[in-house]
Amino acid sequence: xxxxxxxxxxxxxxxxxxxxxxxxxxxxxxxxxxxxxxxxxxxxxxxxxxxxxxxxxxxxxxxxxxxxxxxxxxxxxxxxxxxxxxxxxxxxxxxxxxxxxxxxxxxxxxxxxxxxxxxxxxxxxxxxxxxxxxxxxxxxxxxxxxxxxxxxxxxxxxxxxxxxxxxxxxxxxxxxxxxxxxxxxxxxxxxxxxxxxxxxxxxxxxxxxxxxxxxxxxxxxxxxxxxxxxxxxxxxxxxxxxxxxxxxxxxxxxxxxxxxxxxxxxxxxxxxxxxxxxxxxxxxxxxxxxxxxxxxxxxxxxxxxxxxxxxxxxxxxxxxxxxx
Ligand code: PCA
Numbered sequence: 001x002x003x004x005x006x007x008x009x010x011x012x013x014x015x016x017x018x019x020x021x022x023x024x025x026x027x028x029x030x031x032x033x034x035x036x037x038x039x040x041x042x043x044x045x046x047x048x049x050x051x052x053x054x055x056x057x058x059x060x061x062x063x064x065x066x067x068x069x070x071x072x073x074x075x076x077x078x079x080x081x082x083x084x085x086x087x088x089x090x091x092x093x094x095x096x097x098x099x100x101x102x103x104x105x106x107x108x109x110x111x112x113x114x115x116x117x118x119x120x121x122x123x124x125x126x127x128x129x130x131x132x133x134x135x136x137x138x139x140x141x142x143x144x145x146x147x148x149x150x151x152x153x154x155x156x157x158x159x160x161x162x163x164x165x166x167x168x169x170x171x172x173x174x175x176x177x178x179x180x181x182x183x184x185x186x187x188x189x190x191x192x193x194x195x196x197x198x199x200x201x202x203x204x205x206x207x208x209x210x211x212x213x214x215x216x217x218x219x220x221x222x223x224x225x226x227x228x229x230x231x232x233x234x235x236x237x238x239x240x241x242x243x244x245x246x247x248x249x250x251x252x253x254x255x256x257x258x259x260x261x262x263x264x265x266x267x268x269x270x271x272x273x274x275x276x277x278x279x280x281x282x283x284x285x286x287x288x289x290x291x292x293x294x295x296x297x298x299x300x301x302x303x304x305x306x307x308x309x310x311x312x313x314x315x316x317x318x319x320x321x322x323x324x
Contacts, residue, residue: 022054025082025238029062030069031186032210036264037139037230038062040257041085044137044232047253052246058083064187073233077132082238088124088231092168096308097127100316101140101228102169103305104298107320110266113140113227119319123312124231134239137254138231139261142204142269143224146286149199149217155293164189164198167228169301173202176297186211193217205272205283206265214279221286222273223294232257 027045031037038060045058067075072084073091092099100120101107107116117138125135152158155177163179165171166186174181179200184192186207192198193216200217202225208217232254242250277283286294306313 023056023082025056025058026066027058027060027083027085027232028064028066028072028075028081029060029085030064030072030087031062031207031230033062035062035206035210036261036268037085037141040139040261040264041232043260044253044257047256048250051249051253055246056242056250064185068187069185070183073133076233076235079235079237081235083136083232083234085230085232087167087228089169089228090167092308094131095127096305096310096313097123097316099167099169099305100124100309100313102167102226103317104169104173104225104301105295106302106317107227108143108224110140110227110262112324114262115323116316116320117229119323120316123316128231128233129236132236133233134236136232136234136250137258137261138229139258140227140229140265142206142265142272143222143227144202144204145223145225146219146221147201147203147208147213147217148219148221149193151219151282152221152290153287154289155297158200162197162199164192164201166201166203169226169305170202172301172304173225173297176300177294189213190215204269205276206268208281209272209275212279214276214281218281220273220276220281220283221290222284223286223291225294225298 027041029038029041041060045060049057067081069086070090072081072086075081076084088098089102100116107113128135146152148161159178161179163174163181164184165174165181166183171181171183182198184198189198189201190211190213193213205220208220273283306317
């Protein structure tokens with residue numbers, strides 16, 4: 001009898017202490033569950049849950065189901081969610097540095113982009129830290145091209161077109177080409193195109209594929225304007241409460257996710273462009289005229305960014321250029 005009571009008490013105590021230390025981290029993500037960003041996030045979550053022995057269980061919520069994309073950063077900053085993934089270039093209004101990955105024609109291949117990211121990473125981590133966020137990992141999107149519901153040979157053809165934007169650079173691009181920008185999260189774009197709220201966008205083949213945009217759009221021009229990233233960050237106060245051992249485990253899982261994510265981005269690029277074509281879209285390079293006109297607009301946007309990002313921004317671009 002005494003033995004049973006003792007055993008039960010010990011079991012309860014063990015359970016109790018396990019419960020006291022086990023934490024569940026809900027992780028909001030903005031993009032389709034089938035997209036590689038979300039799959040890599042889910043693998044990262046399992047990695048952490050398993051390797052911490054359940055001390056920290058991360059549960060991902062893709063498709064903007066917990067918080068829509070434009071609320072994720074604030075949710076993590078305010079502790080409503082401990083961790084999350086966000087396209088940081090959408091927060092360029094807070095600080096121009098967040099837009100380092102959306103400067104037209106600065107880094108248009110994955111290799112160039114990796115060097116640009118390398119140059120920007122320390123400043124980005126510092127900026128996040130100043131906002132109470134700790135950087136964990138980030139993953140690139142494929143190169144950005146232009147989608148339309150008609151053939152477009154020049155910037156003049158873009159006049160008055162309703163354009164779906166996802167960050168400051170995309171909105172500015174619309175303004176400079178005479179289009180009408182409307183900011184819409186990726187989770188909402190199929191509907192926006194179907195109802196005519198938007199008729200065009202700049203994005204990757206990946207997002208066009210994820211959202212089956214061939215149901216409304218007809219042309220994809222491989223402009224390769226830039227390569228933006230999604231970043232996973234954790235609330236710094238939450239992070240400080242994590243044991244050193246678990247911090248190391250989480251960082252290792254994050255490092256793996258970054259490597260896997262980049263590989264998946266590369267694999268997904270051609271696959272999704274092929275799928276757009278298979279589903280009836282015209283996929284190809286822009287006309288020479290369109291490419292030249294876009295380059296000129298890109299020049300203006302680059303100058304504007306450099307002005308906004310000040311010395312830190314200039315240093316990033318300089319370091320990047322020297323690394324090529
Ligand atoms: N897809 C995301 C951002 C960049 C991309 O390729 C989107 O369109 O929202």
